[in-house]
Amino acid sequence: MKELAPLKLRAKNYPIMLALLLVTIIAGASLPAPIDVLRERYSQYRSAIESFTSSKPFDEVVYQIFSYNAYTLLALSAPLLGPLFAAYVAFSTGLTIRAVAYMEAKSLPILLLSFLTTPSTWLYLLAYAIALTESAWLSFALLQKKPLALEATLAILTLAAALLLLSATLEATLSGAVVPPG
Numbered sequence: 001m002k003e004l005a006p007l008k009l010r011a012k013n014y015p016i017m018l019a020l021l022l023v024t025i026i027a028g029a030s031l032p033a034p035i036d037v038l039r040e041r042y043s044q045y046r047s048a049i050e051s052f053t054s055s056k057p058f059d060e061v062v063y064q065i066f067s068y069n070a071y072t073l074l075a076l077s078a079p080l081l082g083p084l085f086a087a088y089v090a091f092s093t094g095l096t097i098r099a100v101a102y103m104e105a106k107s108l109p110i111l112l113l114s115f116l117t118t119p120s121t122w123l124y125l126l127a128y129a130i131a132l133t134e135s136a137w138l139s140f141a142l143l144q145k146k147p148l149a150l151e152a153t154l155a156i157l158t159l160a161a162a163l164l165l166l167s168a169t170l171e172a173t174l175s176g177a178v179v180p181p182g
Helices: 002-030 035-052 058-076 082-103 108-116 119-143 150-174
Strands: none
Touching: 002 082, 002 108, 002 119, 002 150, 035 058, 035 082, 058 082, 058 119, 058 150, 082 108, 082 119, 119 150
Protein backbone atom coordinates (compact mmCIF):
# COMPACT_ATOMS: atom_id res chain seq x y z
CA MET A 1 0.00 0.00 0.00
CA LYS A 2 2.88 2.34 0.68
CA GLU A 3 3.91 2.26 -2.99
CA LEU A 4 0.49 3.69 -3.94
CA ALA A 5 0.97 6.81 -1.80
CA PRO A 6 2.64 8.88 -4.57
CA LEU A 7 -0.12 7.90 -7.00
CA LYS A 8 -2.79 8.93 -4.52
CA LEU A 9 -1.06 12.29 -4.07
CA ARG A 10 -1.00 12.81 -7.82
CA ALA A 11 -4.67 11.88 -8.12
CA LYS A 12 -5.56 14.55 -5.55
CA ASN A 13 -4.13 17.14 -7.95
CA TYR A 14 -6.33 16.13 -10.90
CA PRO A 15 -9.34 18.22 -9.82
CA ILE A 16 -7.11 21.26 -9.36
CA MET A 17 -5.59 20.89 -12.82
CA LEU A 18 -9.03 20.25 -14.31
CA ALA A 19 -10.33 23.44 -12.69
CA LEU A 20 -7.36 25.43 -14.03
CA LEU A 21 -8.01 24.13 -17.54
CA LEU A 22 -11.71 25.01 -17.28
CA VAL A 23 -11.01 28.52 -16.00
CA THR A 24 -8.53 29.11 -18.83
CA ILE A 25 -10.98 27.85 -21.46
CA ILE A 26 -13.71 30.10 -20.08
CA ALA A 27 -11.27 33.04 -20.02
CA GLY A 28 -10.38 32.42 -23.66
CA ALA A 29 -14.06 32.38 -24.58
CA SER A 30 -14.94 35.42 -22.46
CA LEU A 31 -12.19 37.93 -23.17
CA PRO A 32 -12.62 40.22 -26.18
CA ALA A 33 -10.49 39.48 -29.21
CA PRO A 34 -9.78 41.40 -32.43
CA ILE A 35 -12.06 40.42 -35.30
CA ASP A 36 -9.15 39.38 -37.53
CA VAL A 37 -7.99 36.96 -34.82
CA LEU A 38 -11.51 35.52 -34.58
CA ARG A 39 -11.69 35.11 -38.35
CA GLU A 40 -8.32 33.36 -38.47
CA ARG A 41 -9.23 31.07 -35.56
CA TYR A 42 -12.55 30.25 -37.24
CA SER A 43 -10.79 29.47 -40.51
CA GLN A 44 -8.47 27.05 -38.71
CA TYR A 45 -11.45 25.49 -36.96
CA ARG A 46 -13.34 24.97 -40.24
CA SER A 47 -10.25 23.43 -41.87
CA ALA A 48 -9.92 20.97 -39.00
CA ILE A 49 -13.61 20.07 -39.15
CA GLU A 50 -13.44 19.54 -42.91
CA SER A 51 -10.40 17.28 -42.56
CA PHE A 52 -12.33 15.12 -40.10
CA THR A 53 -15.47 14.94 -42.21
CA SER A 54 -14.06 14.40 -45.69
CA SER A 55 -15.69 10.97 -46.18
CA LYS A 56 -12.93 9.04 -44.44
CA PRO A 57 -13.48 5.65 -42.84
CA PHE A 58 -14.46 5.74 -39.17
CA ASP A 59 -11.15 4.34 -37.90
CA GLU A 60 -9.15 6.94 -39.83
CA VAL A 61 -11.17 9.76 -38.30
CA VAL A 62 -10.70 8.32 -34.81
CA TYR A 63 -6.97 7.95 -35.45
CA GLN A 64 -6.70 11.51 -36.76
CA ILE A 65 -8.50 12.96 -33.72
CA PHE A 66 -6.56 10.75 -31.33
CA SER A 67 -3.14 11.50 -32.82
CA TYR A 68 -3.69 15.26 -32.68
CA ASN A 69 -4.71 15.04 -29.03
CA ALA A 70 -1.94 12.58 -28.19
CA TYR A 71 0.66 15.11 -29.39
CA THR A 72 -1.00 17.67 -27.17
CA LEU A 73 -0.93 15.22 -24.25
CA LEU A 74 2.80 14.66 -24.68
CA ALA A 75 3.49 18.39 -24.83
CA LEU A 76 1.39 18.98 -21.70
CA SER A 77 3.38 16.37 -19.79
CA ALA A 78 6.74 18.00 -20.52
CA PRO A 79 8.51 19.12 -17.37
CA LEU A 80 8.63 22.89 -16.81
CA LEU A 81 7.04 23.78 -20.19
CA GLY A 82 3.87 21.67 -19.88
CA PRO A 83 1.89 24.25 -17.88
CA LEU A 84 2.71 27.00 -20.39
CA PHE A 85 1.57 24.85 -23.28
CA ALA A 86 -1.56 23.86 -21.32
CA ALA A 87 -2.45 27.51 -20.80
CA TYR A 88 -1.99 28.17 -24.51
CA VAL A 89 -4.08 25.15 -25.57
CA ALA A 90 -6.90 25.86 -23.11
CA PHE A 91 -7.04 29.58 -23.91
CA SER A 92 -6.98 28.81 -27.64
CA THR A 93 -9.85 26.38 -27.19
CA GLY A 94 -11.90 29.10 -25.50
CA LEU A 95 -10.92 31.58 -28.20
CA THR A 96 -12.05 29.12 -30.87
CA ILE A 97 -15.42 28.78 -29.15
CA ARG A 98 -15.68 32.58 -29.17
CA ALA A 99 -14.72 32.67 -32.86
CA VAL A 100 -17.39 30.11 -33.79
CA ALA A 101 -19.99 32.08 -31.83
CA TYR A 102 -19.00 35.31 -33.58
CA MET A 103 -18.67 33.96 -37.13
CA GLU A 104 -21.82 31.81 -37.00
CA ALA A 105 -23.84 34.39 -35.02
CA LYS A 106 -24.53 31.90 -32.23
CA SER A 107 -24.89 32.45 -28.53
CA LEU A 108 -21.51 32.25 -26.81
CA PRO A 109 -22.95 30.92 -23.51
CA ILE A 110 -24.91 28.23 -25.38
CA LEU A 111 -21.85 27.14 -27.39
CA LEU A 112 -19.70 27.07 -24.26
CA LEU A 113 -22.35 25.06 -22.43
CA SER A 114 -22.63 22.71 -25.40
CA PHE A 115 -18.87 22.19 -25.36
CA LEU A 116 -18.87 21.54 -21.62
CA THR A 117 -21.73 19.05 -21.75
CA THR A 118 -20.14 16.82 -24.38
CA PRO A 119 -18.79 13.60 -22.85
CA SER A 120 -15.67 13.63 -25.02
CA THR A 121 -14.78 17.09 -23.67
CA TRP A 122 -14.59 15.76 -20.12
CA LEU A 123 -12.47 12.79 -21.18
CA TYR A 124 -10.06 15.13 -22.97
CA LEU A 125 -9.92 17.47 -20.00
CA LEU A 126 -9.31 14.62 -17.57
CA ALA A 127 -6.52 13.24 -19.76
CA TYR A 128 -4.98 16.71 -20.04
CA ALA A 129 -5.29 17.25 -16.27
CA ILE A 130 -3.46 13.97 -15.72
CA ALA A 131 -0.68 15.03 -18.12
CA LEU A 132 -0.46 18.44 -16.48
CA THR A 133 -0.16 16.83 -13.06
CA GLU A 134 2.65 14.62 -14.35
CA SER A 135 4.37 17.71 -15.72
CA ALA A 136 4.16 19.34 -12.30
CA TRP A 137 5.50 16.23 -10.54
CA LEU A 138 8.37 15.87 -12.99
CA SER A 139 9.16 19.59 -12.74
CA PHE A 140 9.29 19.49 -8.94
CA ALA A 141 11.50 16.40 -9.03
CA LEU A 142 13.88 18.05 -11.50
CA LEU A 143 14.04 21.30 -9.55
CA GLN A 144 14.67 19.45 -6.28
CA LYS A 145 17.17 17.16 -8.04
CA LYS A 146 15.24 14.07 -6.95
CA PRO A 147 15.17 10.86 -8.99
CA LEU A 148 12.34 10.73 -11.51
CA ALA A 149 9.73 7.97 -11.14
CA LEU A 150 9.46 7.45 -14.88
CA GLU A 151 7.76 4.05 -14.61
CA ALA A 152 4.81 5.61 -12.79
CA THR A 153 4.75 8.54 -15.18
CA LEU A 154 4.71 6.25 -18.21
CA ALA A 155 1.89 4.15 -16.74
CA ILE A 156 -0.15 7.22 -15.89
CA LEU A 157 0.37 8.79 -19.32
CA THR A 158 -0.66 5.50 -20.94
CA LEU A 159 -3.91 5.70 -18.97
CA ALA A 160 -4.37 9.29 -20.15
CA ALA A 161 -3.76 8.21 -23.76
CA ALA A 162 -6.41 5.49 -23.36
CA LEU A 163 -8.85 8.18 -22.22
CA LEU A 164 -7.99 10.17 -25.34
CA LEU A 165 -8.64 7.17 -27.56
CA LEU A 166 -12.03 6.64 -25.93
CA SER A 167 -12.76 10.33 -26.30
CA ALA A 168 -11.79 10.37 -29.97
CA THR A 169 -14.07 7.41 -30.60
CA LEU A 170 -16.94 9.15 -28.81
CA GLU A 171 -16.30 12.39 -30.66
CA ALA A 172 -16.25 10.71 -34.05
CA THR A 173 -19.43 8.79 -33.20
CA LEU A 174 -21.39 11.65 -31.64
CA SER A 175 -20.40 14.23 -34.24
CA GLY A 176 -22.38 12.40 -36.87
CA ALA A 177 -19.64 13.19 -39.35
CA VAL A 178 -18.85 9.53 -39.85
CA VAL A 179 -20.81 6.36 -39.24
CA PRO A 180 -19.11 3.78 -37.02
CA PRO A 181 -18.70 0.31 -38.49
CA GLY A 182 -21.22 -2.41 -37.69
